[in-house]
Amino acid sequence: MVYILTHYWSxxxxxxxxxxxxxxxxxxxxxxxxxxxxxxxxxxxxxMRVIGRIYIELFRNIPLLVIAMFFYVIIPLYVAKxxxxxxxxxxxxxxxSSFIAETVRAGIQSVDPGQMEGARANGMTYWQAMSxxxxxxxxxxxxxxxxxxxxxxxxxxxxxxxxxxFDLMYQANSIASLSLDTINSYMVVxxxxxxxxxxxxxxxxxxxxxxxx
Amino acid sequence: MKKLKRVLGALGMLSLLAIVLTxxxxxxxxxxxxxxxxxxxxxxxxWGVKADTKLFGLMDVKDNQVKGxxxxxxxxxxxxxxxKNGQAKFVQVTSQTRIPLLKNGNIDAIIxxxxxxxxxxxxxxFSTSYFDAxxxxxxxxxxxxxxxxxxxxxxxxVLGVTGANSVANIKKYAPKARVLELSDYAQAMTALKxxxxxxxxxxxxxxxxxxxxNPGYKVxxxxxxxxxxGIAINKGQGAFKxxxxxxxxxxxxxxxxxRILKKWFGNVAGFNYKEAAR
Numbered sequence: 001m002v003y004i005l006t007h008y009w010s011x012x013x014x015x016x017x018x019x020x021x022x023x024x025x026x027x028x029x030x031x032x033x034x035x036x037x038x039x040x041x042x043x044x045x046x047x048m049r050v051i052g053r054i055y056i057e058l059f060r061n062i063p064l065l066v067i068a069m070f071f072y073v074i075i076p077l078y079v080a081k082x083x084x085x086x087x088x089x090x091x092x093x094x095x096x097s098s099f100i101a102e103t104v105r106a107g108i109q110s111v112d113p114g115q116m117e118g119a120r121a122n123g124m125t126y127w128q129a130m131s132x133x134x135x136x137x138x139x140x141x142x143x144x145x146x147x148x149x150x151x152x153x154x155x156x157x158x159x160x161x162x163x164x165x166f167d168l169m170y171q172a173n174s175i176a177s178l179s180l181d182t183i184n185s186y187m188v189v190x191x192x193x194x195x196x197x198x199x200x201x202x203x204x205x206x207x208x209x210x211x212x213x
Numbered sequence: 214m215k216k217l218k219r220v221l222g223a224l225g226m227l228s229l230l231a232i233v234l235t236x237x238x239x240x241x242x243x244x245x246x247x248x249x250x251x252x253x254x255x256x257x258x259x260w261g262v263k264a265d266t267k268l269f270g271l272m273d274v275k276d277n278q279v280k281g282x283x284x285x286x287x288x289x290x291x292x293x294x295x296x297k298n299g300q301a302k303f304v305q306v307t308s309q310t311r312i313p314l315l316k317n318g319n320i321d322a323i324i325x326x327x328x329x330x331x332x333x334x335x336x337x338x339f340s341t342s343y344f345d346a347x348x349x350x351x352x353x354x355x356x357x358x359x360x361x362x363x364x365x366x367x368x369x370x371v372l373g374v375t376g377a378n379s380v381a382n383i384k385k386y387a388p389k390a391r392v393l394e395l396s397d398y399a400q401a402m403t404a405l406k407x408x409x410x411x412x413x414x415x416x417x418x419x420x421x422x423x424x425x426x427n428p429g430y431k432v433x434x435x436x437x438x439x440x441x442x443g444i445a446i447n448k449g450q451g452a453f454k455x456x457x458x459x460x461x462x463x464x465x466x467x468x469x470x471x472r473i474l475k476k477w478f479g480n481v482a483g484f485n486y487k488e489a490a491r
Contacts, residue, residue, distance in 0.1 A: 076407045083370075084393065084409065162400075164393035164409070173309065174394055177376030180336045182313050 001184045008175045015171035016192055018085065022167060023154045023196065026092040030153065033093065034100025039130065041105045052101070059098040064159050067091040072163040084163035092160075096153045103145045107138030140211050147204030151197050168192050248321045248446075249453040256295055260287040261306035261320035265397050267422030268477050269326050272305070279303050282418075282477040283324045286343060289469050290444075293460035307397055308376030312336060315447055322457065323445040326419060328378045338450065339443035340457045343470075345489060346416035347436025348379050351405070351423055358412050360434040364390045372401045372410035379415045382438050402427065416440050421481045432483055465491045 005012070040052030059067065068091035072084055082090075111134050119129035139146075161169035168189050176185035252258045262283050263270035270281040284303060291301040304320050311323045315337060328346070329339045352358045364371055365387040373380040375394040383392050393410055395401040402423055405413045413420070420432045444461075446454045464470045471490045478486035 072409070073403055073407045076409065081408065162396060164395055164404070170394070173375045173396075174380075177309050178332075178381070180312055180332070 001188055004175060004179060004181060004184050004188045007179070008171070011171045011175060012168070012188065012192060014166060015168035015189070016195070018160065018165060018170075019154070019157050019167040019193075020196060022085065022089045022092065022157045022160060022165065025089050026096060026153055026157065027150055029093045030096035030100055033097035035104050035135070037097065037101040038104035038108060041101070042108050056098045056101050059094050060102070062095075064091060064095045064156055065162060067095055068159045068163055083165075085160060085165040085167075088157075088160035088163045088165040088167075092153065092157055096149060096156070099149050099152075100146065103142050103149060104138065106145075107142035108134055110141055111137045143204060143208045143211065147201065147208075150204065151201055154196050154200065155193065246318070247452070248450045249456060252295065252321060252453075256298065257300040257302050258287075258291045258295065259302045259304060259319075259321045260284075260291075261311050261314055261323040261325055262287065262303050263307070263325045264305040265307075265399050266326060266419050267426055268418060268481070269422070271422075279305065282344070282473060283326065285473045285476070286464075286470070287322075287324045289464045289473065290457060290460040293463055294456045308374055309396075311376075311445070315445060318447075321446075321453070326416060326442060327445055328416070328440040329443040330378055333445070336448075337445040338448055338454050339445055340454060341461060342441035342443050343461055344418070344442040346418045346440040346442055348382055348414060348438040348440055349417040349420050349432050349436050350434045351413040351415075351420045351430055352411065352433055353405070354429055354431050356411065356433075358433065361386045361414075361437050364412060366390070370410040372404050372413045374398055374401055374415060377415055378440065383414055386437060398423065405430070417484070418478075421478075421484050424483075425481060 037052045037055050040048045041056070043049060043052075068088050071082065071087035071090050075082055075087065115133050115137065116129050119133040120126070124132070157167055158169035160167035161173060164170065172185055172189035175189075176182045179185060262279050262281070264272040264279050266281065268281055269283045270279050272278075273280050287303070288301045291299045304314065306314055306320070306323065306325050308325075311320075311325055311327065312333075314320050315323055323337075324343075326346070327333075329342060333339070350358065350361065350364075358364060361383075364383070367389050369387070369390040371383055371387070371390045371392050373383065373392050373394055375396060380392050380394055383390060393404065395404055398415070398419065401413050404410060406427075413423070417432060417436050424430050424432050444457055446457065461470075474486055474490055478484050478489065
């Protein structure tokens with residue numbers, strides 16, 4: 001393991017960089033898109049609810065690899081030239097956002113409807129009530145499942161390996177085939193994933209404790 | 214009482230599992246057994262072959278058989294070693310999985326477009342070379358890439374396959390190009406078609422096979438490396454290696470080799486099979 005670590009350090013660091021970059025981009029955008037579609041789903045307007053439902057069910061039920069390959073192979077042919085990293089990150093964002101949407105929707109619906117009614121009765125508009133009263137309470141409730149989604153997102157970023165996205169998993173395959181030391185290569189990369197996911201997991205737990213009062 | 218029963222049941226299952234696992238451990242590891250002896254006893258040699266590489270080893274979906282040059286050579290060698298009734302069994306491998314599978318003892322030998330390299334010789338033993346390939350480039354017809362020199366520009370993307378020797382070679386011959394490694398040749402071809410790279414690089418034999426399946430693409434640049442293919446065998450299987458080398462010599466001497474070569478490469482445009490004949 002030490003040999004792999006010292007010999008392929010630059011590849012590993014590069015892989016860590018791409019995995020982190022992809023994860024951060026996907027985390028930010030999938031949270032925004034996911035929250036958006038979660039709100040669609042609880043809106044009084046039926047058409048919006050249907051749109052939200054279709055988006056979530058479509059992308060939640062297609063394997064991530066298929067979505068990523070779609071963006072890698074089909075989009076460059078007909079729409080725009082995008083490389084493997086971009087294609088993988090877009091796929092990861094869309095896929096994760098559908099799960100986050102379901103989590104956030106559950107959060108919104110677990111907030112007492114009286115909160116919304118009370119806020120409206122005090123003269124707030126629907127959007128004010130949603131963003132200032134309901135969503136803050138919802139997010140407090142859903143921190144544990146949201147943390148799960150974030151950790152899954154980091155691990156799912158390994159899909160980049162299949163579209164040549166230079167992430168940790170891609171480097172692992174490459175190192176394993178160069179060094180011919182398969183076991184140690186994957187063990188080292190497993191540790192690198194832990195370097196990202198363990199702090200994330202502890203941070204989410206810390207957040208949960210701090211907000212629970 | 215019920216709880217106790219459940220605990221006992223779980224313990225029983227665990228110990229059963231432990232017995233099964235330890236029983237596995239006490240047997241001699243597969244790769245340490247004498248391959249030749251085992252093969253003689255079972256009258257079967259298990260070969261690792263490619264199943265995604267036209268001309269060398271390609272799965273025929275009609276009858277679920279892998280067919281190609283490598284497969285036919287393996288069959289001929291099997292007949293030489295085990296006699297007329299010897300059975301050749303084929304296991305699909307990729308560039309990435311072939312060495313681990315050989316080391317685990319899942320296969321007895323690899324005959325899967327595998328170049329003999331010094332790094333690989335540290336891990337496995339090779340037979341004498343059975344095919345002389347050379348690395349080349351596959352590009353879209355009308356592409357301005359004419360040779361490997363055209364790839365040596367910053368920002369140029371070249372497609373290869375993880376675990377293949379050709380990826381390391383490109384880094385040597387065109388250090389400025391960026392190599393994208395994909396998991397197999399089918400995927401690399403798809404990536405070439407969708408414009409993720411300007412050229413696909415690997416051994417010419419494989420590329421000619423791909424060009425014949427995809428009419429819009431052609432092989433350019435000639436062979437810029439020498440890639441002798443060998444049959445890989447586990448270290449410490451000296452007797453088996455000797456038999457394989459002997460069998461190779463015999464099929465080259467009696468014309469079987471040339472017949473198989475002609476069968477697969479006789480009609481490939483751009484490939485002079487007579488040069489490769491032995």
